Amino acid sequence: MADWDVRELDTADEPSMRRHWELTKAANADRPFDLVWGWETAWATYSGGRKDSDVHVLGAFDGTTMVGSGELQLPLHDNLHLAYSEVFVDPAVTRRGVGSAVLAEVERRVRDAGRDTVVVEVYAPAQGPSPNLEFARAHGYTPALEEGMKALDLAATEDRWDRISEEIAGHHAAYRLVAWRERVPEEVLEGYCRLQEAFNDEAPMGELEVEAEKWDGARVRAREERLARGGLTELAVLAVAADGEAVGLTELARSRHVPWRAMQSGTLVLPGHRGHRLGIALKLANLRSLRQAFPAVSHVFTGNAGNNAAMNAVNDLLGFEPVERCIEVQKRLRSDADGSAADG
Ligand SMILES: CC(C)(COP(=O)(O)OP(=O)(O)OC[C@H]1O[C@@H](n2cnc3c(N)ncnc32)[C@H](O)[C@@H]1OP(=O)(O)O)[C@@H](O)C(=O)NCCC(=O)NCCS
Known part of the structure; x- marks a missing residue:
């Protein structure tokens, strides 16, 4: 060789x-x-x-x-x-x-x-074997979190939106939704940071050895500058409870260089506020913003764990269809000084 x-x-x-x-x-x-x-x-x-x-x-x-x-x-x-x-x-x-x-x-x-830990995302067909996963396994990586990757065809599914909005309206009326593009408004910046920090503890993480992230206003602004440099526009919606606490968030990004698609990132509703249809309300509000601002986007992509019943139900309702799997594989490196392969 x-x-x-x-x-x-x-x-x-x-x-x-x-x-x-x-x-x-x-x-x-x-x-x-x-x-x-x-x-x-x-x-x-x-x-x-x-x-x-x-x-x-x-x-x-x-x-x-x-x-x-x-x-x-x-x-x-x-x-x-x-x-x-x-x-x-x-x-x-x-x-x-x-x-x-x-x-x-x-x-x-x-x-x-x-x-001492390496995490790699491996993409695999929705069903059947994956050479990429075989490669990872051959090097001592073990699957830690499997997510189904899904696509939403906006033109084919947007006729569902009004009916869904009507059905859920009464459930989340106690919450205020704050939507924005590109720059997190100062009034929700603190709450936005707390939600980002809650994400790794609240979303299913399987066997992934990740800890809560640390966010502050400077990190948010630095990220916004980086996204803007890359031609990315982030659209987000945040839910605020009656007492002013930020309790839910969804975000997606669209690139002016690849205008046909948008990538959904995290959606989170804090435990004490689940059951009010906020997950679907947040995502739907964000999809409406996307459609209005960027009609050239035809598809939205998302990934979520198979055991995340609530998120899967929201995505099914909206019409997301499975397209492939993303398997996050992980390896704990042996601490021996010679750095030799540490399989198993
Ligand atoms: C996965 C990828 C990096 C493999 O690169 P590569 O140069 O072909 O890998 P190697 O030749 O070093 O393979 C090493 C071992 O991995 C395993 N492996 C690699 N490809 C495999 C395949 N198609 N089927 C089964 N096992 C495979 C084998 O054990 C192989 O050893 P062998 O050839 O002696 O049997 C490459 O196919 C790729 O770029 N895939 C897309 C991106 C990706 O998934 N990256 C890796 C995520 S961990």
């Missing part, structure tokens, strides 16, 4: 980042929908840097040709024990050890950073 030359790339070097992005696209080309960020978004993020995580990009070379790449993100505000990682290999050269070489270097760097 060839000995691949794996080295760190300069995230300010456009040709290197472009090749990394092309490999990302190529390695994801067999998925049912293209959900990779547009090049402009990726480049803006690499070249502009991130304040919430330390990002390293690796390339695997065959001579001067980059045939594989990998990324590691070390969170800086919280979760200081882990790294999120990705590995991509040119489909023309799979099963020749490129992925293994990149992953070994990722793990070496995670250890060097004093961290």
Whole structure:
């Protein structure tokens, strides 16, 4: 097996980042929908840097040709024990050890950073085996959280919205919904941060060893600046209880560089406030904002755990359809100094 030359790339070097992005696209080309960020978004993020995580990009070379790449993100505000990682290999050269070489270097760097856990998202068909998962398992990664990835065809399902709104109106009348685009309003900034912090404790996390995130106004504003640089518009709706507490949130993002799709991120209603149809009210209000502001968006994508009955019921009602699975796999690295593979 060839000995691949794996080295760190300069995230300010456009040709290197472009090749990394092309490999990302190529390695994801067999998925049912293209959900990779547009090049402009990726480049803006690499070249502009991130304040919430330390990002390293690796390339695997065959001579001067980059045939594989990998990324590691070390969170800086919280979760200081882990790294999120990705590995991509040119489909023309799979099963020749490129992925293994990149992953070994990722793990070496995670250890060097004093961290002991690696988390990777693996995409797999809705049913049946997945070579990506086989690769992960072969390197000692175990599935920690499986989410069903779903797509919502807006034109085909929006005729349901008025009926749903009528049915739920009486249930959430005690709550005020605050909607915005791009910038979290000052009046709900504190509550928004508390909800972001509650997310990892309240959403099903399976076996993932993640801890609560830490959010403050500066982190929110830095994130907004990064999204804006990448051409992303976030739309959000937050629920406020009668006593002024922020108790629910939903967010989705749309890119001006890939205008046909929007990506849903977290939706959360705090435990004491469930059962008032707030989950559906929040999502529906956000979909209406999206449709009005960005009529070119035809599909919204989301992922949620199979055992998250409440969220699944909301998504079914709206008409989301399963398209694939996202399996978050995790590996606890052995702390031995030589950095050898630590499978099992
Ligand atoms: C998964 C991926 C990184 C594998 O890259 P690769 O260079 O082909 O992997 P390697 O050659 O190093 O494979 C190492 C081992 O993984 C396992 N493996 C890799 N591909 C496999 C497949 N298609 N079926 C079954 N096992 C597989 C095997 O045990 C293999 O060893 P072997 O070839 O000696 O049997 C590549 O296919 C890819 O980019 N996929 C899309 C993105 C992704 O899912 N990344 C990884 C997430 S952990």
